[in-house]
Amino acid sequence: MSKLLNDVVSELSKLPGVGKRTALRLAIHLLRTDKTEVGMLSDSITRFRNEIKYCVRCNNLSDGDICPICADKSRDGSIICVVEHVKDVISIENTSQYNGLYHVLGGIISPMQGIGPSDLKIDLLAENIAKGDIKEVILALSTSVEGETTAFYICRKLSGFQGLKVSSLARGIGFGDELEYADELTIAHAIHNRKTI
Amino acid sequence: MSKLLNDVVSELSKLPGVGKRTALRLAIHLLRTDKTEVGMLSDSITRFRNEIKYCVRCNNLSDGDICPICADKSRDGSIICVVEHVKDVISIENTSQYNGLYHVLGGIISPMQGIGPSDLKIDLLAENIAKGDIKEVILALSTSVEGETTAFYICRKLSGFQGLKVSSLARGIGFGDELEYADELTIAHAIHNRKTI
Numbered sequence: 008m009s010k011l012l013n014d015v016v017s018e019l020s021k022l023p024g025v026g027k028r029t030a031l032r033l034a035i036h037l038l039r040t041d042k043t044e045v046g047m048l049s050d051s052i053t054r055f056r057n058e059i060k061y062c063v064r065c066n067n068l069s070d071g072d073i074c075p076i077c078a079d080k081s082r083d084g085s086i087i088c089v090v091e092h093v094k095d096v097i098s099i100e101n102t103s104q105y106n107g108l109y110h111v112l113g114g115i116i117s118p119m120q121g122i123g124p125s126d127l128k129i130d131l132l133a134e135n136i137a138k139g140d141i142k143e144v145i146l147a148l149s150t151s152v153e154g155e156t157t158a159f160y161i162c163r164k165l166s167g168f169q170g171l172k173v174s175s176l177a178r179g180i181g182f183g184d185e186l187e188y189a190d191e192l193t194i195a196h197a198i199h200n201r202k203t204i
Numbered sequence: 205m206s207k208l209l210n211d212v213v214s215e216l217s218k219l220p221g222v223g224k225r226t227a228l229r230l231a232i233h234l235l236r237t238d239k240t241e242v243g244m245l246s247d248s249i250t251r252f253r254n255e256i257k258y259c260v261r262c263n264n265l266s267d268g269d270i271c272p273i274c275a276d277k278s279r280d281g282s283i284i285c286v287v288e289h290v291k292d293v294i295s296i297e298n299t300s301q302y303n304g305l306y307h308v309l310g311g312i313i314s315p316m317q318g319i320g321p322s323d324l325k326i327d328l329l330a331e332n333i334a335k336g337d338i339k340e341v342i343l344a345l346s347t348s349v350e351g352e353t354t355a356f357y358i359c360r361k362l363s364g365f366q367g368l369k370v371s372s373l374a375r376g377i378g379f380g381d382e383l384e385y386a387d388e389l390t391i392a393h394a395i396h397n398r399k400t401i
Contacts, residue, residue: 008272009256009271009272011252012252012256018244018245023233024229032291035291042254048218048246049249050246051211052212052234052246053246054208055209055211056239057239059208059235067206068209070207
C-alpha cells in the first residue's frame with residue numbers, strides 16, 4: 008500500500024468507532040473531495056485542538072477566556088445548571104428551554120476510576136456562587152450511583168449558602184418510552200412523583 | 205457554541221457516515237488526545253490529499269509515478285488483475301493469494317450514472333498488454349449488470365491479443381454463507397459450475 012494512504016488510514020482508524028475499513032472509506036472519500044475542503048477539515052482539527060480554551064467561569068469550551076454563554080448578558084445570571092460534560096451543555100441548549108448559565112464539572116465522582124471531588128470543578132462552582140447573586144443551582148447529572156454521589160457531595164458543599172435553592176432534573180418515564188420496557192426503579196419513581204392533571 | 209468547536213463539528217460531519225452527534229464525540233475525543241497526535245492526524249489528511257498520485261501504469265494510488273506493486277520485481281508481471289477501485293486491490297492483497305499485477309479501472313461502465321468506457325482506464329490496460337508480455341487478465345469486477353457489461357466490453361477490447369487468457373473470479377456460495385439465504389442466481393450458478401471432489 009502507498010505510504011501516504013497507509014498513514015492516513017492508520018491515523019483515522021485511531022478515532023473512536025473508526026476501524027481500518029471505515030478509515031479506508033473515509034480516505035477514498037477525501038480523494039473525491041476538493042483540496043480546499045480537505046484543507047478546511049484538517050485546519051479545523053488542528054486549530055480546535057491547539058486554540059480551544061476552557062471558560063474560566065464555567066469550564067465550558069470557549070474560544071476566549073469567557074465562553075459565549077457566560078458572556079451573554081441576555082441570559083439569566085441567577086441560575087446555574089451543573090452538568091458533567093460539554094456535550095450535556097449542547098443537549099440542554101438544543102431544547103431552547105433553559106436561559107440560565109452552566110457549570111461543567113468535567114466528569115463525575117467515581118472512586119472506581121480514581122476520580123475524586125478535587126479532580127472536578129466543584130470548588131470553582133462554590134466560588135462562583137459566593138461571588139455572584141445566584142438563586143438556584145440545577146443538578147443535571149447522570150442517574151447512576153456516581154451521579155447521585157456527585158449530587159450529594161455538591162449539595163453538602165453548597166449547604167452553607169443561605170437561601171440557595173438546589174434542584175435536580177425531574178425523573179420519570181421519558182416521552183416515547185413504553186411502560187412495558189421501563190425499569191422498575193423508573194416506574195417506582197414515576198408513581199411516587201405522580202402529577203395531578 | 206464556541207466557534208472552534210462549531211467549525212470542527214461541521215467539518216467532521218461532512219464525512220460519510222458521520223452525523224452531528226458523532227462529530228461532537230470525535231471532537232471531544234480530540235480534546236483528550238495529545239496535541240502531537242492530533243497534528244499527525246491533520247497532517248496525514250492534508251498530505252494524503254495533496255501529494256497522492258495515481259500509478260501511471262496501473263492507476264493504483266501511489267506515492268510516486270509507479271506504485272509499490274508495479275515496482276516490485278518479485279511479482280509475476282505476466283498476470284494482470286482488473287479491479288474497479290483501489291479498495292479492491294487492498295481486499296485482494298489481504299488474501300496473500302495473488303502475486304501478479306493490478307489494473308484499477310477507476311469505476312465501472314454505468315449508463316445510468318453517465319459513466320462510459322472512455323471515463324475508465326480501459327485504453328491504458330490495452331496499451332499495457334500491447335507493451336508487455338502479459339499471459340492472463342483476471343477480471344475481478346462486481347457481479348452486477350454494470351460489472352457484467354464492463355467485463356464484456358473489456359473482453360471484446362482484448363479479443364485482438366492472440367493467446368491472451370481472460371478469466372473472471374469464480375462465482376458460487378461464499379464461505380460461511382448458508383444455502384437457505386443464498387439467492388437463486390448464485391445457487392443456480394453454483395450447481396452449473398459444481399466441482400468434483
